[in-house]
Amino acid sequence: MKSNLDLINESDSFPYYEDNPGKYIKFRSSYWEFHLRGGSGPHGYMPQYVFERFAEMPWVNAWDIDFSKKTLTPGPGRQEDIIREELEQAKKKGVFEVLNRGWRNELYPIYGHNDPSEKIISMERAGSALFGINSYGVHMTVFVNTPEGMKIWVPRRAKNKQTYGGYLDNTVAGGLSTGEQPFECMIRECAEEASLPEALVRSNAKPCGTVSYIHIRDERAGGETGLVQPECQHVYDMEIGADVIPKPCDDEVESFYLWTVEEVQEALAKGQFKPNCALVLLDFFVRHGILTGDNEPDYVEIVSRLHRKLPFPTS
Incomplete structure (x- = not known):
C-alpha cells in the first residue's frame, strides 16, 4: 500500500538539489x-x-x-x-x-x-x-454531498488510451492547448469526457488554484521512459446534486463510479490512479479538511510538494 507521501514522490519524481x-x-x-x-x-x-x-x-x-x-x-x-x-x-x-x-x-x-x-x-x-518543456492542463473533482457524507465521481480511463490506459482519473481532466483559457478548456473537457452541460459547469465549477510538479515518465505512460514532464494543472471543484450523473461521451473514459472518500483513499493507496491525478485528489483533501496535520504525519511536506516551482518560464 502506498502512503500519501509515496504518491507525491511518484508524481513529483524529478530530484531536488537540496535533498542531495x-x-x-x-x-x-x-x-x-x-x-x-x-x-x-x-x-x-x-x-x-x-x-x-x-x-x-x-x-x-x-x-x-x-x-x-x-x-x-x-x-x-x-x-x-x-x-x-x-x-x-x-x-x-x-x-x-x-x-x-x-x-x-x-x-x-x-x-x-x-x-x-x-x-x-x-x-x-x-x-x-x-x-521536456512545461505543459499545462485542467483537472476538476466533482463531488456530491449525501446523507452518508461526501462522495466523489471517479472515472476509469479507457484501456486503449495511449497513456495510463485503465487507470483511475479525476472526474474531468485535459491538456491546455495554445491560446486556450483554462476555464474554457474545462468547459470543453466536461462536455467531451463526462457529458456535463455547459450551463451547469459555468454556474457551479470553482477555480481552486494550481498543482505543479516535475514527473519522470515510466512505462505506464506509454512509449519512451525517462522523459521529463514539468506540469502545472489548473484545479477546479464542482459540487452537483444526486440527480446529475456524469456519462462517458468520447472514447477516453470507460465508466464512472460514485465513491466515498474512504473508497477513493483506498484506491489511491493501491496505486490505481494516474500519478498526477493522485496529487490533485490530495490537494482536494487538504482544501476540504480531509487531510490534516492531525491525521497525516507528512502533512507539511505533502502540502509544499503540491506546488513545486517549475524550472522553466510559466505563463
Whole structure:
C-alpha cells in the first residue's frame, strides 16, 4: 500500500538539489538543455538517448549544438517550423513511440524568460515530453454531498488510451492547448469526457488554484521512459446534486463510479490512479479538511510538494 507521501514522490519524481546535491548534479548531467534563440535560459530537458536518436537524423543540421554545455538551440530560420519539421520527420521514420502512438495535431505553448506572459512558440503536444518543456492542463473533482457524507465521481480511463490506459482519473481532466483559457478548456473537457452541460459547469465549477510538479515518465505512460514532464494543472471543484450523473461521451473514459472518500483513499493507496491525478485528489483533501496535520504525519511536506516551482518560464 502506498502512503500519501509515496504518491507525491511518484508524481513529483524529478530530484531536488537540496535533498542531495551530488545525486542531483549527476542526474541532471544525463539530460540536454533545450534552448530557444533570444531566451536567457533553458526551456526543457532532453534525455541523452533522445538527443542521440534525433542526431541520427538530418535533424542535427538544423540546430546549434554545444556538446561541452549539452545545449541545443534551433538554428537559423523560424524556430517553430524547425521543431515541427523535425518532429514530423521523426514520426514518419518511426523514431519515437510517443509520436507514433500519441500524435494529436494539438499545440502546446512555450513561454519566454523575459516576459513570461508572451508565448514564444508552440510545439506538437506529442513531442513536448521529448523536449521536456512545461505543459499545462485542467483537472476538476466533482463531488456530491449525501446523507452518508461526501462522495466523489471517479472515472476509469479507457484501456486503449495511449497513456495510463485503465487507470483511475479525476472526474474531468485535459491538456491546455495554445491560446486556450483554462476555464474554457474545462468547459470543453466536461462536455467531451463526462457529458456535463455547459450551463451547469459555468454556474457551479470553482477555480481552486494550481498543482505543479516535475514527473519522470515510466512505462505506464506509454512509449519512451525517462522523459521529463514539468506540469502545472489548473484545479477546479464542482459540487452537483444526486440527480446529475456524469456519462462517458468520447472514447477516453470507460465508466464512472460514485465513491466515498474512504473508497477513493483506498484506491489511491493501491496505486490505481494516474500519478498526477493522485496529487490533485490530495490537494482536494487538504482544501476540504480531509487531510490534516492531525491525521497525516507528512502533512507539511505533502502540502509544499503540491506546488513545486517549475524550472522553466510559466505563463
